Amino acid sequence: xxxxxxxxxxxxxxxxxxxxxxxxxxxxxxxxxxxxxxxxxxxxxxxxxxxxxxxxxxxxxxxxxxxxxxxxxxxxxxxxxxxxxxxxxxxxxxxxxxxxxxxxxxxxxxxxxxxxxxxxxxxxxxxxxxxxxxxxxxxxxxxxxxxxxxxxxxxxxxxxxxxxxxxxxxxxxxxxxxxxxxxxxxxxxxxxxxxxxxxxxxxxxxxxxxxxxxxxxxxxxxxxxxxxxxxxxxxxxxxxxxxxxxxxxxxxxxxxxxxxxxxxxx
Amino acid sequence: xxxxxxxxxxxxxxxxxxxxxxxxxxxxxxxxxxxxxxxxxxxxxxxxxxxxxxxxxxxxxxxxxxxxxxxxxxxxxxxxxxxxxxxxxxxxxxxxxxxxxxxxxxxxxxxxxxxxxxxxxxxxxxxxxxxxxxxxxxxxxxxxxxxxxxxxxxxxxxxxxxxxxxxxxxxxxxxxxxxxxxxxxxxxxxxxxxxxxxxxxxxxxxxxxxxxxxxxxxxxxxxxxxxxxxxxxxxxxxxxxxxxxxxxxxxxxxxxxxxxxxxxxxxxxxxxxxxxxxxxxxxxxxxxxxxxxxxxxxxxxxxxxxxxxxxxxxxxxxxxxxxxxxxxxxxxxxxxxxxxxxxxxxxxxxxxxxxxxxxxxxxxxxxxxxxxxxxxxxxxxxxxxxxxxxxxxxxxxxxxxxxxxxxxxxxxxxxxxxxxxxxxxxxxxxxxxxxxxxxxxxxxxxxxxxxxxxxxxxxxxxxxxxxxxxxxxxxxxxxxxxxxxxxxxxxxxxxxxxxxxxxxxxxxxxxxxxxxxxxxxxxxxxxxxxxxxxxxxxxxxxxxxxxxxxxxxxxxxxxxxxxxxxxxxxxxxxxxxxxxxxxxxxxxxxxxxxxxxxxxxxxxxxxxxxxxxxxxxxxxxxxxxxxxxxxxxxxxxxxxxxxxxxxxxxx
Numbered sequence: 001x002x003x004x005x006x007x008x009x010x011x012x013x014x015x016x017x018x019x020x021x022x023x024x025x026x027x028x029x030x031x032x033x034x035x036x037x038x039x040x041x042x043x044x045x046x047x048x049x050x051x052x053x054x055x056x057x058x059x060x061x062x063x064x065x066x067x068x069x070x071x072x073x074x075x076x077x078x079x080x081x082x083x084x085x086x087x088x089x090x091x092x093x094x095x096x097x098x099x100x101x102x103x104x105x106x107x108x109x110x111x112x113x114x115x116x117x118x119x120x121x122x123x124x125x126x127x128x129x130x131x132x133x134x135x136x137x138x139x140x141x142x143x144x145x146x147x148x149x150x151x152x153x154x155x156x157x158x159x160x161x162x163x164x165x166x167x168x169x170x171x172x173x174x175x176x177x178x179x180x181x182x183x184x185x186x187x188x189x190x191x192x193x194x195x196x197x198x199x200x201x202x203x204x205x206x207x208x209x210x211x212x213x214x215x216x217x218x219x220x221x222x223x224x225x226x227x228x229x230x231x232x233x234x235x236x237x238x239x240x241x242x243x244x245x246x247x248x249x250x251x252x253x254x255x256x257x258x259x260x261x262x263x264x265x266x
Numbered sequence: 267x268x269x270x271x272x273x274x275x276x277x278x279x280x281x282x283x284x285x286x287x288x289x290x291x292x293x294x295x296x297x298x299x300x301x302x303x304x305x306x307x308x309x310x311x312x313x314x315x316x317x318x319x320x321x322x323x324x325x326x327x328x329x330x331x332x333x334x335x336x337x338x339x340x341x342x343x344x345x346x347x348x349x350x351x352x353x354x355x356x357x358x359x360x361x362x363x364x365x366x367x368x369x370x371x372x373x374x375x376x377x378x379x380x381x382x383x384x385x386x387x388x389x390x391x392x393x394x395x396x397x398x399x400x401x402x403x404x405x406x407x408x409x410x411x412x413x414x415x416x417x418x419x420x421x422x423x424x425x426x427x428x429x430x431x432x433x434x435x436x437x438x439x440x441x442x443x444x445x446x447x448x449x450x451x452x453x454x455x456x457x458x459x460x461x462x463x464x465x466x467x468x469x470x471x472x473x474x475x476x477x478x479x480x481x482x483x484x485x486x487x488x489x490x491x492x493x494x495x496x497x498x499x500x501x502x503x504x505x506x507x508x509x510x511x512x513x514x515x516x517x518x519x520x521x522x523x524x525x526x527x528x529x530x531x532x533x534x535x536x537x538x539x540x541x542x543x544x545x546x547x548x549x550x551x552x553x554x555x556x557x558x559x560x561x562x563x564x565x566x567x568x569x570x571x572x573x574x575x576x577x578x579x580x581x582x583x584x585x586x587x588x589x590x591x592x593x594x595x596x597x598x599x600x601x602x603x604x605x606x607x608x609x610x611x612x613x614x615x616x617x618x619x620x621x622x623x624x625x626x627x628x629x630x631x632x633x634x635x636x637x638x639x640x641x642x643x644x645x646x647x648x649x650x651x652x653x654x655x656x657x658x659x660x661x662x663x664x665x666x667x668x669x670x671x672x673x674x675x676x677x678x679x680x681x682x683x684x685x686x687x688x689x690x691x692x693x694x695x696x697x698x699x700x701x702x703x704x705x706x707x708x709x710x711x712x713x714x715x716x717x718x719x720x721x722x723x724x725x726x727x728x729x730x731x732x733x734x735x736x737x738x739x740x741x742x743x744x745x746x747x748x749x750x751x752x753x754x755x756x757x758x759x760x761x762x763x764x765x766x767x768x769x770x771x772x773x774x775x776x777x778x779x780x781x782x783x784x785x786x787x788x789x790x791x792x793x794x795x796x797x798x799x800x801x802x803x804x805x806x807x808x809x810x811x812x813x814x815x816x817x818x819x820x821x822x823x824x825x826x827x828x829x830x831x832x833x834x835x836x837x838x839x840x841x842x843x844x845x846x847x848x849x850x851x852x853x854x855x856x857x858x859x860x861x862x863x864x865x866x867x868x869x870x871x872x873x874x875x876x877x878x879x880x881x882x883x884x885x886x887x888x889x890x891x892x893x894x895x896x897x898x899x900x901x902x903x904x905x906x907x908x909x910x911x912x913x914x915x916x917x
Contacts, residue, residue, distance in 0.1 A: 044775035045746075057455050083457025091455050093448040101449045103470045109449075112466070113456040151863055162452065181631035181864075182802060186846035186857040193856065208776060211805075211849035215857070234853070252780035253805065253849070 003071050004032040005202050006056070006170055011065035013051050025051040027226040028065065033170065033219070036200040038192075040217025040234060042210055042249065048226040049206045053172045056204065057091055058082050069170070087117060090163035094175035096155035100147040106133075106158055107143025110165050117166075128165060136161045136191060153184035160191065167199070174206045189216055210253050214238050222246050289550040296546020299539040306536060310356035319347035321354040321506045330522040339528040342511070343518045348525065352532055354506040359491050359536070362422040362500075366487035367480055369426025370433050375476065377430075378437025379464045382445055391434065398431040407490070411499050418491070418500035425490055429483050436479045440472035474548040481544020485537045492533055508533055589621035592763055592796050593643070597656035600635075600642050602867070609654050610868040613638050614820040616656070622763065625790060625797045627807035627828060629843070630817035633864040636800045639817070640766050643798070644683055645673040661763075679709050682762035686769040688753035692741040698725070698752050699737030702759055709760035724755040727792075729785055747778035754785065758793070765790075768800040783809045804847055808832055816840045819865055819875035826900030836902030838880045874904070882906060 011029045014022040026048045033039040043049045054060040056067055058077055066075045069089065077085060093099040100109055110129045114120055120128065130140050136157045147155060156176060163171050173192070177185040189212065195201055207213050213220060213234070220234040222243065230243040241247045291297045309316060318338070319325075325337070325345040332340050339348040381391040406428060407421050414420035444450065445468060453463050494500045495509025503510065508529060515525035598616040601609030613635040620626050628636045641647050643658055645665060658665040660680060665673060677683070685691065692701060702721035706712055712720060718737075725733035728751040736748070744752060750770060757765055767786065771779035787810055790797050801807050807814055808828050816824040816837060824837040835841040844850065845858040860879045871877060873888035880887070886905055895907040 044777065054451075057451075059451055059454060079457055079459055082455075086456040089455070091452055093452065095448055099448040099452060101447075101467055101471070112453070116456050116458065153863060159452075166456075182843055182846045183631060183860045184863060186848065186851075186859045187861075189848055189851075190856045190859060209848075210776065211847070215848035215851045215853055248777055252777040 003068075005035045005037075005070055006033040006204070007068040008032070008052075008056070009066045009068070011052070011055060011067065012063045013048070013055055013060055014063040015060075025060075025226055026055065029223070029226070029228055030065075031221050031228065031231060033202055033204060035169070036196060036202050037219060038196060038203040038205055038217045040213035040220045041204060041206045041223060042208065042213050042220065043223035044208060046225070047223040049208075049223050050174055052223070053091070053174050053204060053206050056170075056172055057089065058085075083116060086113060086168075087166045088168055089170045089172065090166055090168040092156070092159050092163050092171060092173045092176045094179055096152045096159060096179060097147075099159045100155060100162075102147050105144055105146055106150075109147075109158070110143070110162050113162070113166050132161045132165045135164060135195070151184075153180055153187060156180060156184075156188055157191070160188070160195075164195065164199075164201075168201060170202045170204065172204045172206070175208065176205075177212060178207065178209060185212070192216060210238075210249055222249070286547075286550055290546055293546045293549065295542050296550065299542035299546060302535060302539045303543060306356055306532075306539075307360060309353045310360055313350070313353040313357065317347075317350035317353045319350040321351050322346065322504055323350075330518060330525070332524050340524055342514050342525055348511070348528055351506040351511060352508070352528065355508045355511055356532075358418055358495070358501050358505075358507050359488060362418055362491035363484050363487045363540075365419055365422040366426040366429065366490075367484050369423050370429045370483050371476075371480055373427065373430035374433035374437055375469075378434040379441050379468060381434065381438045382441030383460050383464055383468070388438075391438070395431040395434050398428070401428065403428045403490075407494065408499075411494070416500060416502065418494070421494060421500060422487060422491065425487060426483075429486065433476075433479055433483065436475055437472065440475045441468050444468045444471045473551050477551070478544045478548050481540050481547075484544075485540045488533070488537055488540065589623055591619050591659075592622045592624075592661060593620040593798075594659040595619075595639075595643070595656070596659070598639065598642060598653065598658060599655035600638050600647065600651055601654045602651050604868060609652070611654070611870075612651070612820055612867045613642065614870075616815075616817075616822050618815055618822065618825060620764070620796050620798065623790065623794045623796055624813070625799065625811040627799045627801060627811035627814040628817055629801060629804065629807050629814055629840075631802060631843070631864055633819070633866065634817040635820040636817050637768055640683075640768050640798065640800050643766060644677060644681060646677075646683075678705065678757075678760040678762065680760075680762055681764045681766060682757035682760060684750070684753050684757050684765065684767045684770045686772050688746070688749040689741060689744075691753045691756060692744075692749065694741050696740075697737065698739050698741070698744070701752070702737075702756055705756055705759035721755075721759075724758055725752070727758065727789070728752070728755045729788075730755075746774050747781065750774060750778075750782055751785065754782075754789070758789070761793075762795055764796045764798065766798045766800070769802070770799070771806055772801070772803070779806070780809075786810055804832065804844060805849070816843070819870050820867060821875055821903060822894070823876065823903045824901070825894075826896075826902075830900055836896060836900065836907050837876075837904050838882055838906075839876045840902075842879070842881075 008029060008031050011026055012024070013026040014024050016022045029048070029052060031039065041049045041052060051060060055062055062075050066073055068074070069085070074081070074085060107129055110132065111125050114125045114128060129143060133140060133142050138154065138157055138161065142158070147158070150158065177188050180188060192203065193216065196203065205213060205217055217234045219232065220237045221231040222229050222237070222245065224245045230237060230241065230246045237246065238250065241250055290300065323346060325341060325347070327345070328334070328337060328341050329345045330341065330343055331337055334340070337347050337349065339352070341347055342351070377391055380387040382388070403425065406424055410421050410424040411417070441464070450463055450467055453467055458466070491500070492509035492512065495507040496513045498510070498513065501507035501510060511529045512526070512533070515529055518525065596617050598613060599611055600613040601611045604610040616635070616639055618626065628639060630636050638647070638651065642653055647653070653666050660676060665676060668676070692698070699718065699721050702724055703714070703717040706717040706720045707714070722733045722737050725736050730736045730748065730751050736752070741749065770786070771782050774782060783806055786797060789795070797810065799807060799810050811828050813826065814828040814831050815822050816831065816839065818839045824831060824835065824840045826836070831840055832844060835844060842858070842860040846860065848857060851857045862879050865871070865875065865878070871888060873890055874880070874892045877883050877887045884905065892903050892905060894901045894903050896902055901907070
């Protein structure tokens, strides 16, 4: 337990194409995430940030390098190992509308991962589901309702509950708040922080929004075209960016505080 | 609930929702179809008990009889009872349909799912399906009948095999769509295999289209079965079959044409029933998980439509240093028809002015009416929505009173529009240059060469490098940022006085967002056009806009100079929205949040729309509609804003 929770070393992911050269989505990426820490992963579309999340979750094949979780190599974990890992590593996606199966009541969606594990009996599963719903601030009646009955913010709470129900140690969050309105986004960001403080869960927080990441992440990794261009403690990267791309990214953040009025004089 | 735990953890039957059968029976057409099909099955199965006569029993005294007490539907040329023969004839028909449907489904569903979920399978299945679909069915059926001693079951099974490829395509296409959803990826994270995903997540979602197609397969099978029997193939004479009865009837058509009526009617009704049943079961399955019917719209919110007019300057009060008024919106109300036919407002009593060359931001969350306000200004409201009150004065002329043509003339030449999805504005078949040249010609009547030249100039104007080359590009060759620049060039083609930009940067990368905002600012200075920026992003609005309107649940809740609103917001919603911005939050401390969410149109309270989420709420807030208060410069729709003694007072 002394080492980092997640350690990625020289990871390369190439997508094969029908014709021509394969596309390199990640090229020699290395990063570590400590227990109970939030690592922000920032980059623009096409930078490979989502691919990195998928590689950790085993959703894309890895071409080179290694992923170590809690001292154990999971780079090419098989299905059985993945099933076991799913109680440790979970995921929250961006799209609160597509990330829940619309034909299943919420209770079943939440119970499903627990049933796959076959470690809890039905009664314990139910108790865990209700407890988790309460944890994310949803009423117990949620179990019988369908995704369509919930708003975007509520659905994202449900998606977080689904990740939490396994009591994971790492949650990969792929743009989990970028589809939400500002006031709902703030509610969810607070929830992420509460869960981290109460349960000691670590996050890999993938986002294009530097503002969100600056607020939430302990450490920051900046990806550009499949490579890490900068990493370090969030505040120091933010205050003293070294890479040119990071500087551009920070400069591009529209800041509500810095008003540049074009007002006409009286 | 506890009783259900044993079998189904976490959830019993969804309470408050009727089961599939109940939902099905609630649809009159589907219920009728189901009833009819059940009746046919019962009559066929119980034919030996229920039929008034034997299928071969001849009553030679009554040949080709019309309906009578003894023979309800008459008799055929051998005096056999038509009612009884229809009942017996239903047996091979139903068996045939069942065999075809079962065979087709058993082949198509697993293969279609496999093709959708495993690339290897797809590479084999797809070409094979294409090949199989080119085989002429009737030839194969005749060969099967010849080989298997006229066995109808064999022929119908063969028909099932032949229809399967079409069904494979349906299953594959539907499953591919579902397989791309994030929840399928989430299931893979739990360690589900492909098989389990197909069974638990994909199949339940595609049940609808599959059932509809199976009902069509059933209908086709029934027609094929009767067709084969009409030709004398399949059921051995003198056994009864519907096709055989049509053949009998057609043989004696010149003497007695009644016989065709009951037989034809039964076949037609059964086909229709199969199709309707398929439709019904699809809708009923979807209803199980789809959004419940919207709650009845309350009429309370209507009362506030005629709320107090907001603070605004008198028309003649414009000081000399103010630019001439380009756009003046007064009491604009937009409504959709509600469930009970009453209009439900989505934009309520919005008023503002925009001078030539000025920039105004509209900020708010989704559901606050920002986009609908913009669409109303453009005269491009979605189907059903109507401007039910107020006026939109463009250069002094009321746009709401204009004809469709006048309105169209206004768009592009006076008011232009840029949306969140620039690609949607571009036809993939035409080059960028062709798009802009067309817009130039529409607005200016310029010649071809001239328009072409102007298009390239416009592309240069939106700071696209190498405009000549960009003009020759097709939309799919553009990046998101380039496409947005092209969309802006397109909007500039008519030389507009006002550009309405609805979330123009939301879909773009952060660095590109900043570039587009800067471009809009530059263009405004160069062309002198006014800009109305609709955005959820305080940052974007503060970059570009002098003044800002904050909208909440259909109303303007605050209006004032952007810098003032950001530093000293008057309305608690503006305050909450600013505090929720993580950019301004301190890491390690919780963001200040507003509880709950924006109420839907139709659920707006009669008093302050924000009252339920407001930290400063008082009793008076919920009693009556709240008016805008404050100065013309900076006003808020809140009782806490000190009402100014004289609204006209300006520094």
